[in-house]
Amino acid sequence: MPTLSGYMEVHLNKVQHLPSEADLHRFVLMVGHSFSDRIKFWSEVEVEHAFVEVEGGEETGEVAIEQAFVDLILHRRFNLRTGMVLVPVGIINERHEPPTFHGVERTMVDTVIVPTTWRDVGVGAFGDLGRGFSYRVYAVPGLDAAGFSADEGIAGGRQQGGRADTSDPGVTGRLEFRRAGLTAGASLWRGGAGFGLIRLDIETPAVAVSSLDARYRRGRHELRGQWSMVNISGAADLNRALQIHTGLSPNIASRLLGAYAEAATRVTPDSWSDEVVVFGRYEKFDTQNKMPAGYQPLQQFQRSAWVAGATYYPDPDVAFKIDFIQEHNKSSVVNAPWRMNVGVGWWF
Amino acid sequence: MKIMLFVLAVAVSSPQDPSPKPQDLKIIRVSAERFAYTPSEIVVDKGTTIEFHLTSEDTDHGFHIIDTDVNVRIPKRRRGETVVKYTADTVGRFIIECTRPCGAGHTAMRATLVVK
Numbered sequence: 001m002p003t004l005s006g007y008m009e010v011h012l013n014k015v016q017h018l019p020s021e022a023d024l025h026r027f028v029l030m031v032g033h034s035f036s037d038r039i040k041f042w043s044e045v046e047v048e049h050a051f052v053e054v055e056g057g058e059e060t061g062e063v064a065i066e067q068a069f070v071d072l073i074l075h076r077r078f079n080l081r082t083g084m085v086l087v088p089v090g091i092i093n094e095r096h097e098p099p100t101f102h103g104v105e106r107t108m109v110d111t112v113i114v115p116t117t118w119r120d121v122g123v124g125a126f127g128d129l130g131r132g133f134s135y136r137v138y139a140v141p142g143l144d145a146a147g148f149s150a151d152e153g154i155a156g157g158r159q160q161g162g163r164a165d166t167s168d169p170g171v172t173g174r175l176e177f178r179r180a181g182l183t184a185g186a187s188l189w190r191g192g193a194g195f196g197l198i199r200l201d202i203e204t205p206a207v208a209v210s211s212l213d214a215r216y217r218r219g220r221h222e223l224r225g226q227w228s229m230v231n232i233s234g235a236a237d238l239n240r241a242l243q244i245h246t247g248l249s250p251n252i253a254s255r256l257l258g259a260y261a262e263a264a265t266r267v268t269p270d271s272w273s274d275e276v277v278v279f280g281r282y283e284k285f286d287t288q289n290k291m292p293a294g295y296q297p298l299q300q301f302q303r304s305a306w307v308a309g310a311t312y313y314p315d316p317d318v319a320f321k322i323d324f325i326q327e328h329n330k331s332s333v334v335n336a337p338w339r340m341n342v343g344v345g346w347w348f
Numbered sequence: 349m350k351i352m353l354f355v356l357a358v359a360v361s362s363p364q365d366p367s368p369k370p371q372d373l374k375i376i377r378v379s380a381e382r383f384a385y386t387p388s389e390i391v392v393d394k395g396t397t398i399e400f401h402l403t404s405e406d407t408d409h410g411f412h413i414i415d416t417d418v419n420v421r422i423p424k425r426r427r428g429e430t431v432v433k434y435t436a437d438t439v440g441r442f443i444i445e446c447t448r449p450c451g452a453g454h455t456a457m458r459a460t461l462v463v464k
Contacts, residue, residue, distance in 0.1 A: 003449045004449075005449035005450075005451075030449060030451075030452075032449055032454065032455065037414050037443070037445075040455040041455075042452075042454060042455045044452065067452060071455045071456065073443075073458075076389075076441070076443075076458075076460050079456070081456075086452055094383075094452050094453055095382055095383075095451070095452065095453070096452070097382070097407075097451045097452075099406070099407070100382065100406065100451075126456055128388050128389070128458070128459075128460070130388075130389055132386075132387075132388070134384070134388070178384055178386055178388070179386065180386070217405070273426065273427070275426070315424070316404075316406055316407060316424040316425040316426070316427070317407050317424065347407060347451070
């Protein structure tokens with residue numbers, strides 16, 4: 001018997017100097033099915049921003065398959081998975097149901113450093129190694145470096161499982177440890193990114209994404225943090241080649257660096273079933289952290305932010321959220337805006 | 349006559365009694381959270397009666413020991429606990445799986461019960 005579940009999130013976003021926007025940001029349905037105790041299917045279909053329309057060459061929304069895979073359960077330590085899989089990097093990419101994180105929008109680190117939701121067609125293995133350790137490892141198609149940018153890093157290079165070119169593949173994996181309120185993980189994505197540049201006669205760029213994260217909960221308090229780094233080899237050649245091709249240098253960095261630390265505490269009494277959690281977060285998200293020789297960083301993309309907010313849970317699966325974000329950057333010309341977000345997300 | 353009564357009393361309290369002795373009852377607390385159980389491996393001796401105390405750190409989850417009658421729902425965070433007993437009378441490795449869709453990693457949310 002197939003199962004149906006999903007999540008939705010509706011946001012009201014206000015950015016300094018811009019009109020506020022009301023947005024059905026995500027409408028996601030998940031369908032699963034067990035063919036047997038050992039063969040499972042899981043899928044996730046998402047509509048972003050309510051509808052899809054092309055305006056001035058830009059799509060206003062997105063309809064996407066974010067997961068569609070089959071698991072073959074063989075052994076506690078070794079099982080197989082193939083299909084559209086989530087890249088197992090960081091906290092949010094695999095665990096992005098709205099009630100599971102604080103803040104109306106996902107962290108900036110999980111937007112411009114680790115480009116969530118990051119997925120692709122792949123094949124790999126997962127299992128429980130015992131003593132609290134588990135792992136996932138997949139082979140996936142590579143990235144398309146022609147889509148990289150100065151402000152959003154590698155996000156535009158994701159192939160996302162649609163006729164993905166496999167000539168320059170990658171491998172990704174995560175080792176996770178859990179014990180008594182603590183979850184810690186180390187993640188890696190490493191692979192080629194040059195299939196879209198074959199005609200540009202440059203050395204094929206390669207990408208390595210490394211990430212460490214941890215969450216710790218004790219009683220009413222929770223701490224979480226993540227450190228993520230992206231290294232792009234051959235970034236100078238890549239910039240020159242794309243400049244010849246498009247007329248503009250994309251100013252792609254050879255290293256992107258992001259990190260955040262967040263503290264949250266439930267302020268409602270233990271006797272209440274409703275919960276109010278307040279949180280504070282500091283983020284650093286620098287997509288121009290290290291430039292290739294001959295290139296200067298665009299300082300407006302060397303960013304950080306303070307975030308403060310609250311989440312109200314009338315039910316553990318329903319989260320009303322509010323947050324205020326003060327961004328900073330190193331530019332003396334481009335001011336970083338403040339933002340205020342209000343939203344509700346739910347899981348069923 | 350006294351000797352006969354003593355023999356009868358010993359026979360009535362013989363180890364043939366199938367109900368578990370207090371020392372064979374083991375309380376095991378399992379916490380569920382997307383997408384894992386903690387602990388993820390539970391090891392007991394054959395004949396042990398396990399009293400599982402099941403709680404969740406987020407949404408509701410399932411707790412199904414495959415090939416047994418144990419198949420219960422774990423309530424959402426701070427909505428109480430589910431207590432279920434199971435007598436481990438067969439040696440082997442039993443897979444415990446989540447039967448309530450809980451998100452992106454639902455199909456891999458498993459634990460193992462090892463009966464020695």
